[in-house]
Amino acid sequence: MSGESSESITASSLKAWIGRYADVIAEHRAELSKLDAAIGDGDHGTNMDRGMRKAVEKLDALDEADVGIVFKTVGMALVSSVGGAAGPLYGTLFLQMASASGEKSELDLAGWTEALESGVKGLQARGKAQPQDKTMVDALLPALEALKTANTEGTGLGEALTRSADAARTGMEATIELEARKGRASYLGPRSVGHQDPGATSTHLLLRSAAEALGGARS
Amino acid sequence: MKKLINAPDDVVREALEGIEAAHADTLKVSYDPYLIVRSDAPVQGKVGIISGGGSGHEPLHGGFVGAGMLDAACPGEVFTSPTPDQMLEATKAVNGGAGVLHIVKNYTGDVLNFEMAADLASAEGIDVESVVTNDDVAVEDSTFTAGRRGVGVTVLAEKLCGAAADEGRNLADVAELCRKVNGQGRSMGMALTPCVTPGSGQPSFELGEDEMEMGVGIHGEPGRYREKLGPASDVVERMATAIVDDGVFASGDKVLAFVNGMGGTPLIELYIVYRELHKFLEGRGITIERQLVGSYITSLEMAGCSITLLKLDDELTRLWDAPVNTPALRWGA
Numbered sequence: 001m002s003g004e005s006s007e008s009i010t011a012s013s014l015k016a017w018i019g020r021y022a023d024v025i026a027e028h029r030a031e032l033s034k035l036d037a038a039i040g041d042g043d044h045g046t047n048m049d050r051g052m053r054k055a056v057e058k059l060d061a062l063d064e065a066d067v068g069i070v071f072k073t074v075g076m077a078l079v080s081s082v083g084g085a086a087g088p089l090y091g092t093l094f095l096q097m098a099s100a101s102g103e104k105s106e107l108d109l110a111g112w113t114e115a116l117e118s119g120v121k122g123l124q125a126r127g128k129a130q131p132q133d134k135t136m137v138d139a140l141l142p143a144l145e146a147l148k149t150a151n152t153e154g155t156g157l158g159e160a161l162t163r164s165a166d167a168a169r170t171g172m173e174a175t176i177e178l179e180a181r182k183g184r185a186s187y188l189g190p191r192s193v194g195h196q197d198p199g200a201t202s203t204h205l206l207l208r209s210a211a212e213a214l215g216g217a218r219s
Numbered sequence: 220m221k222k223l224i225n226a227p228d229d230v231v232r233e234a235l236e237g238i239e240a241a242h243a244d245t246l247k248v249s250y251d252p253y254l255i256v257r258s259d260a261p262v263q264g265k266v267g268i269i270s271g272g273g274s275g276h277e278p279l280h281g282g283f284v285g286a287g288m289l290d291a292a293c294p295g296e297v298f299t300s301p302t303p304d305q306m307l308e309a310t311k312a313v314n315g316g317a318g319v320l321h322i323v324k325n326y327t328g329d330v331l332n333f334e335m336a337a338d339l340a341s342a343e344g345i346d347v348e349s350v351v352t353n354d355d356v357a358v359e360d361s362t363f364t365a366g367r368r369g370v371g372v373t374v375l376a377e378k379l380c381g382a383a384a385d386e387g388r389n390l391a392d393v394a395e396l397c398r399k400v401n402g403q404g405r406s407m408g409m410a411l412t413p414c415v416t417p418g419s420g421q422p423s424f425e426l427g428e429d430e431m432e433m434g435v436g437i438h439g440e441p442g443r444y445r446e447k448l449g450p451a452s453d454v455v456e457r458m459a460t461a462i463v464d465d466g467v468f469a470s471g472d473k474v475l476a477f478v479n480g481m482g483g484t485p486l487i488e489l490y491i492v493y494r495e496l497h498k499f500l501e502g503r504g505i506t507i508e509r510q511l512v513g514s515y516i517t518s519l520e521m522a523g524c525s526i527t528l529l530k531l532d533d534e535l536t537r538l539w540d541a542p543v544n545t546p547a548l549r550w551g552a
Contacts, residue, residue, distance in 0.1 A: 033419065041298050041438050042419050079335065080252075083273075083299040088331035126331060183327045186364040187440060 007157050009107040009214050014070040015059050017213035022052035024205050035198040039185035044086060044198040051082035051090070066105055071098035071115070085183055086199065089127050089136060096122030109157045112214075113147040120144055127182065134178040134185060134192065139203040142167040161207075161215030168207040172200040220420040222520075227417040231274045231296055238281055242546050245285050252305040255281040256291040260313045266384040266393045267291070267313030270322040270377060271306060272329055273298040275416070276437055279374060279516045282547030288381035289322075289545070297416050297519075298438045300328030306336030310345055318346030318390035322376055322397060324369030325353035348394035352376060354406045354527065356465045357434030357443050368436050371477055371527030372404035374515050375539075378548060382541035396538075400529065405465050407458040408525035410435040411448065412483060414518050423521075433457065437481075437518045437525075451488070455495035458526050463503055467530060470504030475529040475539060480514035483522035489513065492524050500528075509539050515547065 006013070025032070025048050032045030055077040062073060075094030079087055100118035101107060107115060120140045129135040146167035150160035173196070180192035183199075211217040224230050232250065239248035247256045261267060270280045271293030280292035290313035295301035310319045319340070323333045330351060337347045352369030376397050383396050410432040413422040423439025426432055431454065434443030448454070468474065478493045480486070493512050500507060508531050516525070529535070542551030 037419065037421070037423075041440065042416065042421070042423070043296075043299055046418055047296075047299060080302050080304040083295045083302050083332065084328040085300070085331055087300070087302055087328070088335050091335075126334070127327075181364065183365055184438070184440060187358055187368070187436065189364070191441070 006216070007108060009067065009112055009157070010105065011065045011067050011070050013214055014067055017210055018052070018059055018070070018074055019056055020213040021206055021209040022056045024209050025049050025052045025202065028202075028205060032198050032202055035196055035201055038195045039180060039188055039192045040198065041184060043084065044202065047082045047084050047086055048090075048202055051078045051087065054078075054081040066101075066103050067107055068098045068101040068103055071095070071101060085127070086202070089123055089199070092126045093119040093123045109147070109160050110151055112157075113144070113151055116144055116147065129182045132178055133182045134175050134180040134197045134200075135182050136197075136199040136203045138175050138178070138197065139168040139171040139200040139207070142171040143207050158211075158215035158217060161211040162217045165204070165208040165211040165217070168204040172196065172204040175200045220415050220417070222415075222417060224417055227420070230417045231294060234274070234277075235281075235294065238546070245544065246546070249308075252302070252308055253294050254291055254305060254309050254312065255284050255294065256309065256312050257284050257286065257289075260290050261315035262290070263315045264317055264387070265315050266317045266388065266390050267310070267315060267319040268322065268377070268380055268384055268393070269293065269306065269309045269313055269319060270373070271295065271301045271309070271333075272324055272326070273300055273438070275414075275519045276517050278547035280377070283374070283377050283545050285543070285545030286552060287385055287541060287543035287545070288377050288548065297418060300326065300332045303332050303335035303339055306333055307339045307343075310336065310340045310347060311343070314345050318348065320380060320384075320390060320393050320397065321347060321349040322373060322380065323349055323351045324373050325351045325366055326368060327365050346390055348390055350376070350394055350397040350401065352401045354401060354404045355436070356405050356407050356461050357436075370408060370437055371406040371479055371516055371525050372401055372529065374479075374511075375404060375475065375477060375527065375529050376400045378543060379535060379538045381543065382538040385541065400535070403467060404527060404529040405462045405467055406525055406527040407461050408435045408437070408481065408523065409433045409442070409454060409458060410439070410481060410518075410521050410523035412520075412522040414439040414482065414521035416519065431523075435521075435523060437516060439518055439521055451491050452495050455492055455526070456499055459496055459499045462526060462528050463500075463505070468503075468505060468528060473506045473508040473531045473536075474500070475509040475511070475531055475535070476500070476507045477511045477515075477527040477529070479516055479525045479527065481521040481523040481525065482514060482517035483520040484514070484524055486513065489524060492526070496526060508536060
């Protein structure tokens, strides 16, 4: 990406973000599956890779789109191709972001924050995860908080997205010390401590890709 | 990894093609999305019953599609839950106007995907009831876990609910029966070896030559504890004790005893397990009224077994004895 940073997010920049995320997932496919093998069933990288390839394929077939349609297309692609718990969870995140964005042609920082907040609420309603349960939520909630603070402080979009990706990273790293309370990892109880949550890891990559593709941050 | 496959990515589709070729007289298979449906579906006026889950547990669920059991099954990738669009298509394919029951094993992925599917089906005007099975006593049921897993009772629930639907009972009744079966059944599993998913090529866990994993799930996920393997009598006593002492069973009860192989266990060993279970239950004053011995809910090539006990009454015994005609369970038909 160029270092040029725009103050708004359009449908075409969202497509670039999803393309970037699909590439990042493909690069980290083995690493994500390895994290999952330690506390789950070892297919998170494979499943996300299959889903993101499908999402890119569906986006490529779209002619004109508003931001809501891009979010919805990604959400439906993930729901119908990922399976496992990640499919409905990531799918719901994007479908709720679609609902929150309506027919807007672009999103500013406030609009992006609102969409993500709506997505996280939907995801929590679907998966019933609370903070500290060692899930995606532990990366998403700090990222959302960072965005809200950036809104209050009136930072630019690029700065806000970088801060949210950084917060997601901190949240992801903090899952290492947590005991899992949701999903297959919860069957391990204390044996889940010491492993980074794969869902929180793919979530950090999602927000890092957003900072790079939407906010002009360098990878 | 040593497997009789062509390519890891083609395992599920090619197995479905085999099922279609072998059972074309009673089953239809579709590939976009993956579905196994009884060929005379939808049966008008009968409650439709579907289930689904990751592949790798065969014959669960596709081998139980047919008269007297499931109307359709949704196979996912190996050990990966199927998706809501599959479940929606299955629901529509089997809805004969009396609504559709979703039997869902309590695994987070299965539960979330079936919830989304039920929302979609309801939006299309189809009556759907969902029952989540959670019979695995190896998992402590607490708010700090995803809850007990759904394992062996699922097979029994699919058979019993299929018979109830054949009797013309309505959706609410069949769902209530499913909850009753789940409430009266308990299971426990153990493994002698891990399993290897075709995608990863790696064993799901490491187990010493002389060790067993007690309380294992059906995805090769680790269990309650790991110990030196003892004689079958000792292993069965521990499993049966955990089941019988879980609060459902008492002296004087009649039960269905289900000894299940995990995929890599010879039948001769399963019958030794059955022998030990029979002796143990006699000692506890519990009578085995019906039994099922074989590999019906598996975990790829994992060696090991699970035991499921279901408390029987006249209604459940009658429904168990009713005709069934599926690739994996067949009698009276």
